[in-house]
Amino acid sequence: MNSLIIAGLLLVLLGLAYQTGWSKSRALATAPINGVKVHSRPQYHGALVAIWTLVPALIILGLWAWLGQGITRAYIISQLPTDILAGFDQSGLNAAVQRIGALASDYGVAGDIAPYEQSAADALRSFQFITFLAIVAAAAGTAIVALLVARARINARLRARNTVEVVVTGLLMFCSAVAIMTTVGIVVSLLTEAIRFFSFINPVDYFFGTVWNPKFSTTETLDYGSYGLLPLLTGTLWVATIASLVAVPIGLMTAIYLSQYAPRRMRAIIKPVIEILAGIPTIVYGFFALVTVGPFLAGLGDMVGLDISATSALTAGLVMGIMIIPFISSLSDDILNQVPLAMRDGSYGLGATQSETIRNVLLPAALPGIVGAFLLAVSRAIGETMIVVLAAGNSPVLRGTPLEPISTITVSIVNQLTGDTDFAGPQSLVAFALGLTLFVMTLLLNIVALYIVRRFREQYE
Amino acid sequence: MTDQQAPGRKQASERTKLIRAGLRRRHLNEQIFRVLGIVAICAALGFVALLFTDVMRKGIPAFHQASLHLTVTFDPAIIKVDPEPVQEAGQSDADYNAVLLKWQRNVAMLNWNKVIAAAMTEAAPAGFEISSKDILTIPETNARHVVREAFVADPSLLGQSKDFSLLASANVDNWVKGNIDRDLPDARQQLSAPVRDLVDILVDNGAITQDFAWGLFTNVDSRAAPASAGLAGAFMGSLYMMLVVICLAVPIGVASAIYLEEFAPKSRLTDLIEVNINNLAAVPSIVFGLLGAAVFINYFHLPLSAPLVGGLVLTLMTLPTIIIATRAALQAVSPALRQAALGLGASRTQMVFHHVLPVTFPSILTATIIGVAQALGETAPLLLIGMNAFVASIPGSPMDQATALPVQIFLWQGNENRNFFEARTSAAIMVLLGMMILLNAVAIFLRTRLERRA
Numbered sequence: 068m069n070s071l072i073i074a075g076l077l078l079v080l081l082g083l084a085y086q087t088g089w090s091k092s093r094a095l096a097t098a099p100i101n102g103v104k105v106h107s108r109p110q111y112h113g114a115l116v117a118i119w120t121l122v123p124a125l126i127i128l129g130l131w132a133w134l135g136q137g138i139t140r141a142y143i144i145s146q147l148p149t150d151i152l153a154g155f156d157q158s159g160l161n162a163a164v165q166r167i168g169a170l171a172s173d174y175g176v177a178g179d180i181a182p183y184e185q186s187a188a189d190a191l192r193s194f195q196f197i198t199f200l201a202i203v204a205a206a207a208g209t210a211i212v213a214l215l216v217a218r219a220r221i222n223a224r225l226r227a228r229n230t231v232e233v234v235v236t237g238l239l240m241f242c243s244a245v246a247i248m249t250t251v252g253i254v255v256s257l258l259t260e261a262i263r264f265f266s267f268i269n270p271v272d273y274f275f276g277t278v279w280n281p282k283f284s285t286t287e288t289l290d291y292g293s294y295g296l297l298p299l300l301t302g303t304l305w306v307a308t309i310a311s312l313v314a315v316p317i318g319l320m321t322a323i324y325l326s327q328y329a330p331r332r333m334r335a336i337i338k339p340v341i342e343i344l345a346g347i348p349t350i351v352y353g354f355f356a357l358v359t360v361g362p363f364l365a366g367l368g369d370m371v372g373l374d375i376s377a378t379s380a381l382t383a384g385l386v387m388g389i390m391i392i393p394f395i396s397s398l399s400d401d402i403l404n405q406v407p408l409a410m411r412d413g414s415y416g417l418g419a420t421q422s423e424t425i426r427n428v429l430l431p432a433a434l435p436g437i438v439g440a441f442l443l444a445v446s447r448a449i450g451e452t453m454i455v456v457l458a459a460g461n462s463p464v465l466r467g468t469p470l471e472p473i474s475t476i477t478v479s480i481v482n483q484l485t486g487d488t489d490f491a492g493p494q495s496l497v498a499f500a501l502g503l504t505l506f507v508m509t510l511l512l513n514i515v516a517l518y519i520v521r522r523f524r525e526q527y528e
Numbered sequence: 529m530t531d532q533q534a535p536g537r538k539q540a541s542e543r544t545k546l547i548r549a550g551l552r553r554r555h556l557n558e559q560i561f562r563v564l565g566i567v568a569i570c571a572a573l574g575f576v577a578l579l580f581t582d583v584m585r586k587g588i589p590a591f592h593q594a595s596l597h598l599t600v601t602f603d604p605a606i607i608k609v610d611p612e613p614v615q616e617a618g619q620s621d622a623d624y625n626a627v628l629l630k631w632q633r634n635v636a637m638l639n640w641n642k643v644i645a646a647a648m649t650e651a652a653p654a655g656f657e658i659s660s661k662d663i664l665t666i667p668e669t670n671a672r673h674v675v676r677e678a679f680v681a682d683p684s685l686l687g688q689s690k691d692f693s694l695l696a697s698a699n700v701d702n703w704v705k706g707n708i709d710r711d712l713p714d715a716r717q718q719l720s721a722p723v724r725d726l727v728d729i730l731v732d733n734g735a736i737t738q739d740f741a742w743g744l745f746t747n748v749d750s751r752a753a754p755a756s757a758g759l760a761g762a763f764m765g766s767l768y769m770m771l772v773v774i775c776l777a778v779p780i781g782v783a784s785a786i787y788l789e790e791f792a793p794k795s796r797l798t799d800l801i802e803v804n805i806n807n808l809a810a811v812p813s814i815v816f817g818l819l820g821a822a823v824f825i826n827y828f829h830l831p832l833s834a835p836l837v838g839g840l841v842l843t844l845m846t847l848p849t850i851i852i853a854t855r856a857a858l859q860a861v862s863p864a865l866r867q868a869a870l871g872l873g874a875s876r877t878q879m880v881f882h883h884v885l886p887v888t889f890p891s892i893l894t895a896t897i898i899g900v901a902q903a904l905g906e907t908a909p910l911l912l913i914g915m916n917a918f919v920a921s922i923p924g925s926p927m928d929q930a931t932a933l934p935v936q937i938f939l940w941q942g943n944e945n946r947n948f949f950e951a952r953t954s955a956a957i958m959v960l961l962g963m964m965i966l967l968n969a970v971a972i973f974l975r976t977r978l979e980r981r982a
Contacts, residue, residue, distance in 0.1 A: 228875065229875075232875060232876075232877040235877055236787070236791055236877070238783065239783045239784065239786055239787035239791060240787055240791075240792075242779070242780045242781075242783035242784040242787065243783070243784030243785075243787045243788055243792070243801055243851075244784075244801075245780050245784060245847065246784060246801060246804050246805045246808055246847060246848065246851065247800070247801055247804055249808060249819070249844045249847070250804050250807070250808060252819055252823055253811065253815060253816075253818075253819050256818065256819055256822035256823050257815070257818060257819075257822075259822075260822055316568065317568045317571050317572055318568075318572075319568075320564050320565045320567070320568030320569075321565070321568045321569050321572050323565055324562070324565025324566065324568065324569055325569070328562060328565060337569060337573065340573060340576060341569075341572045341573065341576065343576055344572070344575065344576060344579075346901070346902070346905075346964060346968065347579070347905070347961070347964075348904075348905025348906070348907065348934050348960060348961075348964070349905070349907065349908075350905070350907045350934045350937050350938055350957075351579070351583070351905075351937075351957050351960070351961065352579075353938075353941075354583075354937065354941050354953060354954075354957060355579055355582060355583070357941065358582075358586070358941075358950060359582050389575045389579075392572050392575070396572070420554050420555065420557070420558045421558060421561075422557060422558045422561035422562070423554065423557075423558075425561070426561075443810070446810060447810075449812070450811075450812025450813070450814065450815070451812070452812070452813065452814045452907075452908035453907050453908055453938070456908075457938075457941065477812070477814050477908070480814055480817075480818065480912070481814070481908065481911050481912070484817075484818070484821060484912050485911050485912065485914075485916065490822075490826060498818065498912075499818060499822065502814070502815050502818040505812060505814070505815065506811065506812075506815050509810065509811065509812055510807060510810075510811075513807060513810045514807075517806070
């Protein structure tokens with residue numbers, strides 16, 4: 068509610084400021100003083116005044132958002148009677164402050180309300196009301212002062228446009244920094260939580276452990292269970308391997324046929340249809356794997372006398388392979404089309420058939436690019452979550468066969484963190500160590516893939 | 529000469545024979561290669577077809593649900609309640625409200641199950657032996673709420689009868705649709721023998737029909753009454769998230785693309801940003817979920833399960849897509865346009881915002897829609913920020929607890945009432961896929977239409 072009031076107030080002020088600058092500039096332009104032409108168009112003056120108005124108000128509001136909590140806390144503590152205050156330790160004090168805050172905001176608290184709490188809450192309520200009014204008044208006041216100053220500064224020579232453009236460029240720059248901040252956020256949050264995890268568990272046990280058995284035990288026993296990465300890593304690799312065994316031949320042959328043999332019309336229809344596969348949500352693949360592919364494979368196994376579980380690395384890998392077909396086919400298609408025609412025609416001129424040309428000339432020339440596409444697809448398969456959560460069976464045991472349930476890094480992240488955001492013990496912190504492992508693995512794969520693709524592209528330019 | 533020619537001719541003919549043989553082999557290889565290509569394409573297309581038909585085959589039945597047509601008699605012998613209080617002259621609003629609330633509470637406390645059971649017995653053929661506990665397994669457990677609401681809305685129904693269309697319970701729905709093997713022994717049947725017989729009779733005399741399952745779209749998820757579980761809550765949650773994504777990802781993405789493409793000096797820093805964005809596009813989605821859990825929830829203490837947090841996480845995921853697409857669109861604008869604008873005295877900013885950006889509008893729009901469609905289908909990161917909590921209300925704001933369409937699918941597929949929820953899940957998938965196809969169609973339509981004009 069409060070934030071809505073403030074936002075509304077700011078919007079009204081902004082509109083007012085823009086209008087002020089705009090009309091003053093129009094006045095200047097229609098009645099030039101000393102024949103000086105106005106430098107900027109009215110909308111720039113309006114925007115400049117609006118900026119001038121907004122900035123001081125935002126600074127005040129930002130300062131309050133930053134410091135307000137501390138000040139409110141200090142006020143609450145000052146309202147507590149000294150004899151009660153002396154009886155609190157740090158956590159007791161925090162609890163008391165929270166209780167009073169909850170009382171003041173009418174959320175209600177559990178248990179009986181002591182009289183001192185009630186009086187502190189009443190005081191807090193009036194304090195909050197007064198500070199809210201004071202902050203709004205201060206923000207609005209400075210904004211209006213700034214508006215008047217800016218209005219007074221408007222004259223024909225004022226280079227409003229240049230200033231506005233500097234501000235706009237600054238905003239643009241800030242927006243492009245969001246991408247960097249995201250990466251920094253990912254790395255920092257993963258690293259700090261992973262380091263906390265490693266303060267519980269020895270990194271050697273994590274990276275080389277062969278048993279994955281996290282225990283959601285109480286902290287008193289200090290038995291955290293074992294957090295060996297290897298079972299999850301092998302599970303991940305099983306799924307990625309099967310997925311690429313499915314996707315690479317199909318994707319590559321599709322790309323070859325579509326780019327070399329197919330008539331243009333056929334290609335224009337088939338290519339988008341295959342690319343639908345890349346746009347289907349992964350939860351849909353997961354459900355498909357769980358309900359249709361898994362039972363089908365199990366039935367198939369029964370027929371040939373193999374013991375295949377319905378949820379297994381094979382099921383998940385097969386379906387994930389279907390998902391990454393378009394990655395391989397689209398990328399390979401682009402790369403095959405980049406091979407110079409002269410090489411192809413030269414091969415035809417020597418009497419080679421079309422398939423011989425493709426196998427002996429085009430594919431070797433395009434090989435690095437195709438390897439790059441392959442790596443990108445593998446990195447996609449390693450990071451994919453929902454298919455394996457549903458269809459891989461979640462059994463984190465080292466296995467030598469893909470026909471049985473496995474678990475992967477992503478599945479374990481989901482299992483360890485879902486519904487638990489109290490990052491106190493290694494049970495939930497391990498999700499960040501796993502996330503870091505996953506991040507580094509996919510990052511390396513992507514870098515290598517991009518490097519190969521780029522290097523290859525330069526060869527023919 | 530002839531002596532020498534003869535072996536030569538012989539050699540040549542042998543060579544031709546060899547070549548002919550080789551050619552046959554090579555042509556065969558060519559054929560095999562081509563067939564392999566066609567097989568691969570057929571396999572890929574087959575997967576698409578299989579996926580869609582499988583989901584449709586399973587999902588379409590769920591759009592129709594067994595409904596029970598009952599005549600409910602509001603028997604005063606069961607509904608023992610005073611007439612609805614009327615506001616008397618001189619009674620204050622607060623007093624009247626208190627009285628009304630008390631009356632409503634009394635109505636809620638009545639045994640509405642008895643009313644339903646009576647109506648069911650009425651519907652059964654005369655002399656049919658069935659206990660009232662059994663008979664209540666036929667309508668969905670929320671049927672009594674429906675009847676009660678009708679009475680609260682119109683208390684004059686007391687002593688009269690009214691026709692209701694109620695949902696049958698999930699087990700009855702399964703039985704009617706034949707999802708359950710009818711020959712299973714009694715111990716393994718969900719419904720008792722008399723109930724099964726009665727349901728068959730009711731289907732025959734038209735009291736149970738297959739009606740379109742509007743509840744699938746208008747209801748929220750439900751655990752107590754599975755047959756009434758719907759997608760409305762998840763749909764609103766997804767809608768709020770998409771709003772957050774559009775409001776944040778589009779301006780920030782377009783702005784950063786403009787900066788990188790039009791303003792940024794070629795320096796180490798901008799190179800770094802560029803590499804960064806390409807890498808972000810390839811980071812697994814679940815890592816964004818970890819970021820959301822650690823930063824938005826653990827550090828900033830934003831509410832768990834809120835569409836706002838989900839929207840923020842998806843925004844960060846969608847940003848690279850929009851930035852890369854916008855940059856490509858900006859690069860495609862002809863330099864002549866820029867130079868003409870600059871030549872007429874426009875500043876760099878004016879050139880970009882007044883001339884270059886409007887031309888790229890269609891491409892940016894399509895990229896945005898495709899990015900939003902991708903975000904719409906994303907599940908994994910949402911699980912880590914608690915959006916898989918069970919929420920039985922339609923979220924009123926982006927700060928309320930909610931779930932999302934793909935997460936609802938995840939929750940339903942894990943439901944223990946397999947026979948019923950497998951179809952529900954497929955139906956939900958059809959809704960989700962329908963929305964994605966719609967979004968992509970809009971994107972393609974806009975691209976073809978707007979680009980022709982530009």
